[in-house]
Amino acid sequence: MSDVLVVGSLAFDSIRTPHGEVEEEPGGAATYFSLAASRFADVNLVGVVGGDFDSGLLSSMEASGIDLEGLKVIEDEKTFRWKGYYESDLEAQTEKTELNVFADFDPDLPPEYCETPYVFLGNIDPEIQLSVLEQMDNTRVTACDTMNFWIDSKPEALNRVLEQIDIFFLNSSEAEMMTGEANLITAAQKLRQRGPSIVIIKKGEHGVFMVGHDWQFVLPGFPVGLVQDPTGAGDSFGGGFMGYLAGTESDDFTALKHALVHGNIVASFTVQEFGVRRLLELEEWDIDERYQRFVRLTHFDL
């Protein structure tokens, strides 16, 4: 088993969905990612919080095998905050973002983090993603995520990130935004030409599409009867994916497919409750059972 390093946000989220509402729920891309990845591998977390962040959650994260030496705690400042809502189409609508401690985030990695073999650059400023990559040595698989804000505001820095990574995660509207192509096959091939050998396009409830040099792989979403809160689904997916790869110390096609399935499954649990609540309760047999159900739900050539 290898370790995974993740850099990204920890946050308080205020979320309204058709099924309820929470205020200041602990979340953030790196929180979802690391809790998901920790089911399969040890995690080195790089991020920043204020003195107000949930210390109980941090203890639970450490107990799950998430190393927090790379987490900077600025006692007299406030944690990053996001407020938003979802309507029935499950697209996030932002009402308010407060950067707080994130405004000056410039991570300085603990020396023992710098040779972590599996690296995930969460959806943050691509210049910070570049700074983390520069501090890394001997990586085996590097991946990054991004969002419309960075695609728009820092396209050149993002392109420099893409030149240096192996796997690029993004959602379908971002893929269209970056390439002008609504067709996912064409969009993925155009994105691969910018550097990453593998492109993974997330389609929300419709699943995920993975494209490599001479292969493609596609999974439907795991059907969930009641989506309480879509927040963190993509980050949980990334965490399940990278954690699974690191856990098997592999990156061949079979490992990539299984990683995709495990990312999908972990994300399907995340959305069933608000915030990271369901992720914190997730047991190995939950994942195994849903894996078997996913085989029965999707395999026809048995």
Add this chain to the structure above:
Amino acid sequence: MSDVLVVGSLAFDSIRTPHGEVEEEPGGAATYFSLAASRFADVNLVGVVGGDFDSGLLSSMEASGIDLEGLKVIEDEKTFRWKGYYESDLEAQTEKTELNVFADFDPDLPPEYCETPYVFLGNIDPEIQLSVLEQMDNTRVTACDTMNFWIDSKPEALNRVLEQIDIFFLNSSEAEMMTGEANLITAAQKLRQRGPSIVIIKKGEHGVFMVGHDWQFVLPGFPVGLVQDPTGAGDSFGGGFMGYLAGTESDDFTALKHALVHGNIVASFTVQEFGVRRLLELEEWDIDERYQRFVRLTHFDL
């Protein structure tokens, strides 16, 4: 091998997509359906055209094993016409509909059609669907499709159809419209309570979701690099599905899954060219090859 009966429209379509434009292209739900189904079973077609319909296409259809005794040709009238376009989201936008011969369509089935075991009531007035059902005897599997126009204008007739059929095909926006449920699992269960034991929700490029009494099955769309024209994808899917079932004379879970896969595959060919052009050229080895590719694209537990 059993036969499939289909009732539905034959039409001239004028279509504009991001990849081109055609005028008066022969199409219609029953045309797509029967060409797709004829790859796997013999088809009895019930419909109506004017004297202007494409006689070359009708000959090709007969040569493919589609019986046209149930097709009424009204020599001095005009065939049904549809004009519309698709933008990059591939949702059909109607510009003009001319009912023509379809305005007074009231099918009177040839006696030898009345015991066709597999029946597909294409997307037409639910009162016509009911009239066809009344003429049928000893059916094995009956299925129907519909659209927003009938859901809105004839909900009671549609409910009477649902009480009498086994399989209900509809797309995800129609499922939400009929049940008020955006979640497909919940929507499908509510629709099953109205009669059909199986509900098949079509999600366009995102594939298809099938729900029965105590099982679900889900397939992603077959990834197509260039969608020239989405017209007829749903009808080709239905034709591939029902034709496959009739061809195997079966309706168990394995047959239903394979029928879904073959519907998906036939539809993936349809959209690669305008109208029924690709369907007319489709060879058995095309389907076999895409079946094997679909296994490799989707199966992880091998």
